Amino acid sequence: MKVLWSPRSRSIGVVDALGITGVCGLLVARFVPMARLPFWGCLLRQRFGWPCLGCGLTRVADRMSHFNVADAWDANPLGTVAALGFMAAALWTFLHLAFRVPVAELDLSDREWRWVRVALVVLVVANWAFVALKYRHPELFHGA
Amino acid sequence: MQARCPHCTSVFTTDRTGVQFCPSCGRQINVPAPPGAPPPSPPPPPPATPAAAVPGAPGGGSQGQVLPPPAGGPVGPGAPPPGGTLPPGGPGGPARVPGPTPWERRKELGFWRGWGQTLKQSMFSPEEFWSSVRPDGPIGDPILFAWLTLAITSAITAYPNHAISTWLTRLMVSAGQFPPELRRLMEGERSPAFFWGWLVGYVLLMPAFAIIAGGIVHVLLLLTGGAKGGFSATMRAVCYAAGPLLFSLIPLVGGIVGSVYSAVLFFWGLVRLHRSDWWRPVLSFVLLLAFCCCCSFGLGIVVGIAQGVHP
Numbered sequence: 001m002k003v004l005w006s007p008r009s010r011s012i013g014v015v016d017a018l019g020i021t022g023v024c025g026l027l028v029a030r031f032v033p034m035a036r037l038p039f040w041g042c043l044l045r046q047r048f049g050w051p052c053l054g055c056g057l058t059r060v061a062d063r064m065s066h067f068n069v070a071d072a073w074d075a076n077p078l079g080t081v082a083a084l085g086f087m088a089a090a091l092w093t094f095l096h097l098a099f100r101v102p103v104a105e106l107d108l109s110d111r112e113w114r115w116v117r118v119a120l121v122v123l124v125v126a127n128w129a130f131v132a133l134k135y136r137h138p139e140l141f142h143g144a
Numbered sequence: 145m146q147a148r149c150p151h152c153t154s155v156f157t158t159d160r161t162g163v164q165f166c167p168s169c170g171r172q173i174n175v176p177a178p179p180g181a182p183p184p185s186p187p188p189p190p191p192a193t194p195a196a197a198v199p200g201a202p203g204g205g206s207q208g209q210v211l212p213p214p215a216g217g218p219v220g221p222g223a224p225p226p227g228g229t230l231p232p233g234g235p236g237g238p239a240r241v242p243g244p245t246p247w248e249r250r251k252e253l254g255f256w257r258g259w260g261q262t263l264k265q266s267m268f269s270p271e272e273f274w275s276s277v278r279p280d281g282p283i284g285d286p287i288l289f290a291w292l293t294l295a296i297t298s299a300i301t302a303y304p305n306h307a308i309s310t311w312l313t314r315l316m317v318s319a320g321q322f323p324p325e326l327r328r329l330m331e332g333e334r335s336p337a338f339f340w341g342w343l344v345g346y347v348l349l350m351p352a353f354a355i356i357a358g359g360i361v362h363v364l365l366l367l368t369g370g371a372k373g374g375f376s377a378t379m380r381a382v383c384y385a386a387g388p389l390l391f392s393l394i395p396l397v398g399g400i401v402g403s404v405y406s407a408v409l410f411f412w413g414l415v416r417l418h419r420s421d422w423w424r425p426v427l428s429f430v431l432l433l434a435f436c437c438c439c440s441f442g443l444g445i446v447v448g449i450a451q452g453v454h455p
Binding site: 011012020024054113 | 282283352355356358359360362363366367369375434
């Protein structure tokens with residue numbers, strides 16, 4: 001693995017794109033009360049009793065936009081990590097675009113990328129298992 | 145002689161072999177001598193750039209690729225129009241040298257001519273077009289192209305589309321048993337304030353939407369191993385695939401046809417610009433759908449409406 005630093009410039013790269021995504025998403029989550037919309041809710045989960053892979057991400061965005069990390073983690077741990085990543089990207093984007101701070105770029109070999117993919121699949125499955133268990137058996141997490 | 149940078153895949157002209165810096169991305173590369181040529185010249189003293197401090201590249205750099213002379217002439221400001229005088233490629237054909245699109249050469253061709261030629265080539269000769277687009281370079285030009293295309297389309301189609309959606313909303317509200325809050329929300333979409341707010345916001349925020357789309361797609365492409373061309377290549381695919389949105393000028397069916405055609409061009413562009421297998425962008429899109437909570441939400445709405453319930 002190599003860490004490459006971009007030259008000092010304001011050219012937009014993938015970190016900036018993720019930062020802009022994070023800013024837009026967190027602003028929407030902060031100022032649009034999604035959960036209070038009349039039709040909001042996952043009918044799929046209500047109908048079949050199982051959460052999907054992305055279950056809880058709206059709640060994560062809502063809570064992270066209020067800097068409520070603990071409750072966001074409670075809704076979806078991996079989503080919380082992703083939201084923290086978006087926030088970090090947003091901060092770095094600001095520094096990069098305002099002060100031309102260099103951006104780090106990871107250069108991974110094919111083998112390392114393979115490990116990243118495997119790790120990600122494992123994390124997603126583990127995260128979903130946690131969310132599903134929590135939804136189906138809340139007593140395990142909050143006491144009887 | 146022409147060489148291709150292994151980092152940014154840009155093609156540049158050089159008069160010597162050996163260690164040097166890519167004029168596009170600035171990274172250190174080693175251009176090998178063509179077969180039968182004398183040994184490479186000694187490397188120049190390394191300047192103090194971030195790329196020179198890359199671990200694993202002391203005095204060496206990544207191996208560049210020497211390209212055969214292009215059939216259409218040199219690459220650069222005097223290069224022939226992409227997809228124009230260059231010979232047709234494809235499997236077994238001579239390789240095209242990627243270069244700037246007509247839109248990126250609009251100072252030379254003229255603003256509207258550059259836009260029109262890019263539109264025409266991307267929509268009606270996509271294979272030639274995508275093979276001739278260079279994957280690197282600044283992303284401002286492609287974004288401007290997509291912005292202009294979308295602004296023209298939106299300005300012409302906004303009012304008819306609004307009228308049609310108002311009519312459809314009215315039909316849905318009168319036919320379906322929606323909760324009162326949802327009914328109020330749907331009726332609110334018919335107000336002039338909503339219309340103008342949506343139109344101006346949509347057009348003004350389009351560059352941000354394009355960058356967001358490019359960022360998300362690029363990360364997913366990284367995960368599927370289909371992002372060999374860098375973020376700039378992804379942004380080019382996103383933006384230059386916007387041409388078919390002009391089909392929205394045809395009422396009703398035009399928007400659907402344009403969206404589907406634009407998606408096809410988008411995947412085509414990703415495959416060509418990243419030199420990737422076709423399944424990698426498709427898998428990225430499937431992953432996006434699988435993880436997007438809105439997808440589940442949309443499915444939930446469909447299931448709910450089909451079963452006549454609401455949460």
